[in-house]
Amino acid sequence: MNLAFIKNFNLIFNGLYILKYNNLGFLLEVNETSLQSLLLILRDCETLLFKFLVDILVIDYPGNSKRFCLVYCLLSLKYNIRLYVKINVDEFTSIPSCTNIFKVGCWMEREIWDMAGIFFESHPDLRRILTDYGFEGYPLRKDFPLSGYKEVRYDDSQKRVISEPIEMAQEYRVFNFKSSWE
Numbered sequence: 001m002n003l004a005f006i007k008n009f010n011l012i013f014n015g016l017y018i019l020k021y022n023n024l025g026f027l028l029e030v031n032e033t034s035l036q037s038l039l040l041i042l043r044d045c046e047t048l049l050f051k052f053l054v055d056i057l058v059i060d061y062p063g064n065s066k067r068f069c070l071v072y073c074l075l076s077l078k079y080n081i082r083l084y085v086k087i088n089v090d091e092f093t094s095i096p097s098c099t100n101i102f103k104v105g106c107w108m109e110r111e112i113w114d115m116a117g118i119f120f121e122s123h124p125d126l127r128r129i130l131t132d133y134g135f136e137g138y139p140l141r142k143d144f145p146l147s148g149y150k151e152v153r154y155d156d157s158q159k160r161v162i163s164e165p166i167e168m169a170q171e172y173r174v175f176n177f178k179s180s181w182e
Helices: 001-012 032-044 105-116
Strands: 021-022 025-030 053-058 068-076 081-089 150-155 160-165
Touching: 001 021, 025 053, 032 068, 032 081, 053 105
Parallel strands: 025 081
Antiparallel strands: 021 025, 053 068, 068 081, 150 160
16 A cells, blocks of 8 residues: 555545545545546646556446446556546436546547447547447446347348347246255
8 A cells, every 4th residue: 555645645635535445456436527627636746647547447236326337447657556436327417528638538438338328528529339320229238138139140142231120039038046955
């Protein structure tokens, strides 16, 4: 644990944010309104220098009122510290884009939009990146069906790819999750 980092962090933010520590690094929980200003301070402050946005992760908790958890993974090479900034958000709230702070965030936010359906305000190019433009739904949401909504196949007689609604050969099975050992 880096005690100098904790001291500098507490001096800068004066108790505004609570910094937690685990074996992976430091964790900071914020709300979506203060995200951009926090990321800007973390990047530009000389005693912090989190210049690299390594990744943005999405975790889906469908039972919670704030369904999604976004985790911004930041790295300070100068001080060799990792910081994870965590935001809890529902599926209808838009998040301010971080592309004006970290250029690499453009791809990551497009991927999150395409896969989980979280909208980023003022993103310069928010469009599908991994699925087709006519694709329905968001594949990384836990309520998305495993088989999808459509199937794509090549029809040799028509010499083209056909997209048609999926047909299930049998109904979904009902599973009994009770233990047979009890």
